[in-house]
Structures are given as structure tokens and as C-alpha cells.
Amino acid sequence: MKVYKSEGDGVRPLRLFVGGVHGRECRTTKPIFEKLVKLRGPRKGSAVVVPCLYMGRYISTLDPEYLNSKAGRRLARLVGRLKPDVYVELHCYKSSSYRNLVSPDRFTLKGVPPLVELEKGVLIGLVSPVLMAKLKLRTPIIVETPCGSLDNLEVVVRILKTFIDAHSVPESLSILSDRYPEQMNRVLKLYGKWMV
């Protein structure tokens, strides 16, 4: 595992970015994070970026079995050790999954709210309830981008950078609300009750 660390003034707030959460998503998340870590680090606190947590079997993070997988155990250990103040999980999706991810029926089908598209296929929401219960983090963010596509590289990097520039999740969400008011309104409506 490769860990990039950009140290600002002190350790806290500590931001943790994780990609390659399952399957072969590393192929997409690694180049994105490599670009992110070349930019300016946080002014205050630190950022730990794990571009590729795991490469191998795909188990959905909505499946409780994920927690028993190698990837899931690795993730729980990492979070337990670092106790991040800001947590951002980067995933990628196949174009065939797009409709399911953003569908209002996602709640009925999968028991979770749909993700919201901010720009150019970049979706945002909160991580799976399975991970939320296990990791016990405050407002853990999920960002999804199309697998294998680098067309939107600038956009996804800019969105991730928000979580480095701000000092808390609410502050990042408020920056995103200025940029994407209508989309972020929807995020708050869909996920508000889990946000603290």
C-alpha cells in the first residue's frame, strides 16, 4: 500500500482519501489520486491518500460480507488507526450502472438513497450504511466517477481538492454548495438525516 502524506500545520484535521476499495477500481482511482497529491496540500492539518487499497475480488460495500473480506478488514484497520476527521472514498462505476446509482428507485432496490451527479459523471453521496455502521465516522463521503475515463479528470480532482482545502466535511460541502447549489440541495435532502 502506498500512502501519500501532505503535512500542513499539525496533524489535525486529518483527511483520509481511499481508492481501490474493491475489484479493479484502482486502475481508475490511482491516476486520479496521483494528480491530486501533486497539488497544494492542506494549509492546516494533514491528508493521507491511499490510491489503491486493494486489487482483487469485487464485493459490493453494500454487502455486509465486505467487512469480512481482505479489503474490508484492511479498510477498518486503516480507519481505526488514523481516526480521520474527514473521510472520502473514491469509487468508479461502469457506464451500465449509472442509471441504478442515480435512480430515485435506489432506495427501494438497494435500501440506500441515490447518488447525485455534480458534473461530468462525478457522483456524490454518503458511503454504504454497512461501512457507516462499522467505521463510525462523521459524514463519510463517497465520490464515484466513471471507470477508465479520464475525460473528467480535472473535474473529479477539483471536487476531491475541496476536501483538502476545507477543514471539515461541512465546510467542504458548503464550498460545493456554492459551486453546485441545485445538486447539493438534493444531497442534503437525500442524506441530511445521516449528516452531523
Ligand SMILES: [Zn+2]
Ligand atoms: Zn466501488
